[in-house]
Amino acid sequence: MRLQNIRLQGFRRFEEPTNINISNKLVSIVGTNEAGKTSILKAIEYMSGDHEIIHSDRTQLADTETKITMTFVVELGDEPDLNVKAGSKLHVTKKEDGERTYRAEPTPERDTRARVQLGRNILKCAKNRKLMKALTDASKEFDPNVLKEHANLLCTSIAKLDQDTFDEIQSFKSNLEKIDLEKYSDYISDIPAQIDSTREFETDHDPHQIAINALSDLVPQILFFSDEHKNINVPLDLSLLSHADPKIRQKLSRPLEPPRDCRRLQLLSRRSYYEQDHKQVFTGGSRTGDPHGAGAQTGLSIALGSGGVHFSEDRLLTADTA
Structure with a gap:
């Protein structure tokens, strides 16, 4: 994963949203005095710590929210074990109070295998006339046509299921428990448990958050070199620059501006x-x-x-x- 873009808004002299594209492995920041070179480096340093953006680093006398956004791109071979492909992006935004938000682009597709299998089994049940009659006799509110409609949604929809579908399949489960399921095929008697497991999965399954959790682990560490590293030798022991170093960690978490x-x-x-x-x-x-x-x-x-x-x-x- 590599850094592709830095977006500054309401940060120091960057009042309006400003995109800084980073397309090469080696980037040189060149500009006149007061052009914002130090501000760019300062923004990168802020993204390496959890402290808030101090007031003096927010654009003064401007009604603009201060935000720093870094965009990382997944490279070939770095894809985590989920529906995230090379070229996908992770946008990490830090607000002035230090809060971070994450957004994956594009949003990974939802895993629909469990709901599709449940939908197919329900449609199969709908074709069993004996079962439909028993359910109708057990509950006057049961409507086979409504059940089919929501079963088709289970089979075709890739979006998050709405509450109506959850309620319908839960009602179907309750009706099944009113009759003797031993008289029917095994797949019918297994449906109540299948409904419970599918409902639990759909409630807890958030593909976007799953992608964010996986991608955030791939974000490269940003290392800072100071005067003491002028005479470093090759190869360099990167652990010397790790944020695990108490001195560097203290510097990054310091709330006051140097x-x-x-x-x-x-x-x-x-x-x-x-x-x-x-x-x-x-x-x-x-x-x-x-x-x-x-x-x-x-x-x-x-x-x-x-x-x-x-x-x-x-x-x-x-x-x-x-």
């Missing part, structure tokens, strides 16, 4: 692009008694002079700071 410098304040911190994602721009200055601790952003004021901020060029113009 501190990072705002690009528009780089001239204030005098840091390069390579440092900005790992250090804070707010140091707290000489306010050692700040109750929020060193490096806290709370209560820190920055005043810009007449130069202002040039948003289109993503830099500070001549500005005085205080």
Whole structure:
């Protein structure tokens, strides 16, 4: 199974639904500053953990629900043991509260073998005049024609059975129990038990959920490389990058956003692009008694002079700071 598409909505700068197609084994993300490269990687990291999408990563001042969706494709040889073929897709969506939803495409067909066999046996019963007369005498509400109609549905329908069909076959079972079934063929006496097993199967059988359970086990693990992996050797022991690693698991489950410098304040911190994602721009200055601790952003004021901020060029113009 491989990742085919990432869809972002209401996430950081991606306010409107945006599809990012991944069609090759090696993908390079190229774009200008503030184009959203880091946002894409951040979205992938969110999908690797169970924590919610923090407020600062949701598109601000927008009436848009925040969602991240990753689409995986089943490749040849990866098909699980059910009605899922190569080329089928699994859509995994994470909402802002951390809830995940799954959708398989196309929806696998329902296993109808049990209901078809039951329908055929009921139609066979309907042809037994002696049995139909006994059932009619036992219950004035019994209607052989209605029974045939629902038996045909059992044989032909591939959708989930409606309640009317369940009620009719249950009524048929109750009527059978009112007569002496030993007088009839074995297949007739076996029908009550067959009705119970079919009803139980149809109630519990959800082909879509079964497919989701099987496909979710095939979703590849996403590995993250940090500075400490710059000098890795080949072959690489992937267990070193496993999410079972307590340090990585703690990082993925951390609810707070890692501190990072705002690009528009780089001239204030005098840091390069390579440092900005790992250090804070707010140091707290000489306010050692700040109750929020060193490096806290709370209560820190920055005043810009007449130069202002040039948003289109993503830099500070001549500005005085205080």
